[in-house]
Amino acid sequence: MTAVATKASEARSEFGDRSAVLQQQARMGKLPLTPTGIAVLAVAALTGCSGSSPPPVPTVSWNAAQVADAAFQEYDADRNGSLQGTELSPGLRAFAGNADQNKDGTLTREEVVQRLQRHLELGTGIQGVGGMITHNGNPVKGVTVTLIPEKFMASFTKPATGTADDRGSFQLATENQPLPGVRPGVYTVKLSGGSVPIPDKYGEKSEVGTEVGGDQVSVIAIDLGL
Numbered sequence: 001m002t003a004v005a006t007k008a009s010e011a012r013s014e015f016g017d018r019s020a021v022l023q024q025q026a027r028m029g030k031l032p033l034t035p036t037g038i039a040v041l042a043v044a045a046l047t048g049c050s051g052s053s054p055p056p057v058p059t060v061s062w063n064a065a066q067v068a069d070a071a072f073q074e075y076d077a078d079r080n081g082s083l084q085g086t087e088l089s090p091g092l093r094a095f096a097g098n099a100d101q102n103k104d105g106t107l108t109r110e111e112v113v114q115r116l117q118r119h120l121e122l123g124t125g126i127q128g129v130g131g132m133i134t135h136n137g138n139p140v141k142g143v144t145v146t147l148i149p150e151k152f153m154a155s156f157t158k159p160a161t162g163t164a165d166d167r168g169s170f171q172l173a174t175e176n177q178p179l180p181g182v183r184p185g186v187y188t189v190k191l192s193g194g195s196v197p198i199p200d201k202y203g204e205k206s207e208v209g210t211e212v213g214g215d216q217v218s219v220i221a222i223d224l225g226l
């Protein structure tokens with residue numbers, strides 16, 4: 001049995017520039033947009049079956065308070081107890097779209113803890129994540145998509161990768177996992193390879209992040225020409 005996540009991410013305009021966002025309405029319907037320039041749509045979460053069958057992948061099991069502390073240790077540069085502005089990495093900006101409960105553009109420790117706690121409640125083990133790479137609407141073959149975990153999550157997940165086929169579509173897989181997909185977490189999205197130049201904001205200096213897990217299963221659609 002496969003649980004299906006139906007709640008899609010919504011755009012949070014206070015967290016970034018939409019200018020590069022692919023605004024196509026793909027076959028899967030109108031894609032809600034993340035602030036970081038990728039389109040995200042809930043599709044399916046592989047959480048295993050309840051009942052007698054054990055989950056194929058252990059569900060997320062972090063200590064929310066400890067992970068939040070690690071995030072603040074890493075990113076709260078001015079040590080004022082909140083994360084905002086340039087303190088927010090691409091992954092944290094995506095995370096903030098769901099975690100910033102009062103929509104004031106800053107993340108308090110409590111908001112971070114609560115969002116991490118939410119992942120524990122949702123109990124995802126591994127989540128199917130795929131998408132499409134295009135250039136001015138045309139599929140681009142051979143681009144490798146890598147999701148790189150935030151350092152403060154590195155003990156809970158590994159990088160996930162996938163390469164676009166001749167239709168520009170890809171599915172992500174994580175090393176040493178029995179099922180395709182991505183473990184819950186906060187990631188930077190980095191592109192490489194392919195037949196067209198990768199803009200820096202998707203490449204080595206990627207400004208794109210995503211959150212994976214529970215209510216957040218993703219289709220990542222990036223148009224390199226916009």
Ligand SMILES: [Ca+2]
Nearest residue numbers: 076080082083
């Ligand atoms: Ca701060």
Ligand SMILES: [Ca+2]
Nearest residue numbers: 100102104106
């Ligand atoms: Ca807030």
